[in-house]
Amino acid sequence: MLVLALDTSTPAVTAGLVRDGVTVAERVETDARKHGELLMPAVQAVCAEAGVALRELDAVVVGAGPGPFTGLRVGMVTAAALGDALGIPVHGVCSLDAIAAAVVADGPLTGNLLVVTDARRREVYWAAYEAEGARLSGPTVESPDALRERLPGLRLVAAAGTMADGFGLPVHEATPSPAGLVAVAPLHSAPGPLEPLYLRRPDAVPPGERKRVAR
The missing domain is CATH 3.30.420.200 (Nucleotidyltransferase; domain 5)
Incomplete structure (x- = not known):
C-alpha cells in the first residue's frame, strides 16, 4: 500500500511517501508562518523523488493535531482535497x-x-x-x-516533541514522521470524520450584535 503522509501540527511542514510501512521519500521544512506555501511543493517533491504519480496513491494520512488553528487547517484541508480529487480514503490521526x-x-x-x-x-x-x-x-x-x-x-x-526540553528527561523524536503517522492510522478500516484536535476555542469569534445607537 502506498500512502501519502502529511502533518502541519507543529512549525515543521512534513510530507512523505510510505510504501508498506517503509518511508520511500520524505520532505520536512520548518517555518511556522508558511505551512500553506510549503506543503504542496513538498508533496510534489516527494512524489518526484520516488517516481510516483498522485494517481498511484492508495490513501492519505494526515496529522489532526493537537496544533495551532491556522497551520493545522492547511494540512487537513490539503489532505481532504487530495482524497476527494483522487477518490481515496483520508485518515486523520493524533499527531x-x-x-x-x-x-x-x-x-x-x-x-x-x-x-x-x-x-x-x-x-x-x-x-x-x-x-x-x-x-x-x-x-x-x-x-x-x-x-x-x-x-x-x-x-x-x-x-x-518540540517542547520536550526542560522536563528533565532524555529527549527523542521532535515532530511527527511519515512512518509514525502511517503506523497509527487504521488503514484497513473505513476512515472516520476528519476532525481537527484544537483542544481549545480559536481566537477569532463571530462579531456580536451591534449596539443600538440612542437617538
Missing part, C-alpha cells in the same frame, strides 16, 4: 500518537513516554504513553508548570 509511535519503533523503552508540543500562549499540548506506544493520558493543553506537577505520577523515562 502526538505519531511521534510516540516513531519513538517506540526506534527501540523499546523501559517506562512511559511524554510527548509535548508547543500550544503557544505559554501552554503546551501533551500526552503520555506506555512503553509499547499505547496512550495513557491526554491529549491535553495546559501550562508547562501544571504539567510538571503531574510528572511524578506518570512514571516517565523519556520525552519527545
Whole structure:
C-alpha cells in the first residue's frame, strides 16, 4: 500500500511517501508562518523523488493535531482535497500518537513516554504513553508548570516533541514522521470524520450584535 503522509501540527511542514510501512521519500521544512506555501511543493517533491504519480496513491494520512488553528487547517484541508480529487480514503490521526509511535519503533523503552508540543500562549499540548506506544493520558493543553506537577505520577523515562526540553528527561523524536503517522492510522478500516484536535476555542469569534445607537 502506498500512502501519502502529511502533518502541519507543529512549525515543521512534513510530507512523505510510505510504501508498506517503509518511508520511500520524505520532505520536512520548518517555518511556522508558511505551512500553506510549503506543503504542496513538498508533496510534489516527494512524489518526484520516488517516481510516483498522485494517481498511484492508495490513501492519505494526515496529522489532526493537537496544533495551532491556522497551520493545522492547511494540512487537513490539503489532505481532504487530495482524497476527494483522487477518490481515496483520508485518515486523520493524533499527531502526538505519531511521534510516540516513531519513538517506540526506534527501540523499546523501559517506562512511559511524554510527548509535548508547543500550544503557544505559554501552554503546551501533551500526552503520555506506555512503553509499547499505547496512550495513557491526554491529549491535553495546559501550562508547562501544571504539567510538571503531574510528572511524578506518570512514571516517565523519556520525552519527545518540540517542547520536550526542560522536563528533565532524555529527549527523542521532535515532530511527527511519515512512518509514525502511517503506523497509527487504521488503514484497513473505513476512515472516520476528519476532525481537527484544537483542544481549545480559536481566537477569532463571530462579531456580536451591534449596539443600538440612542437617538
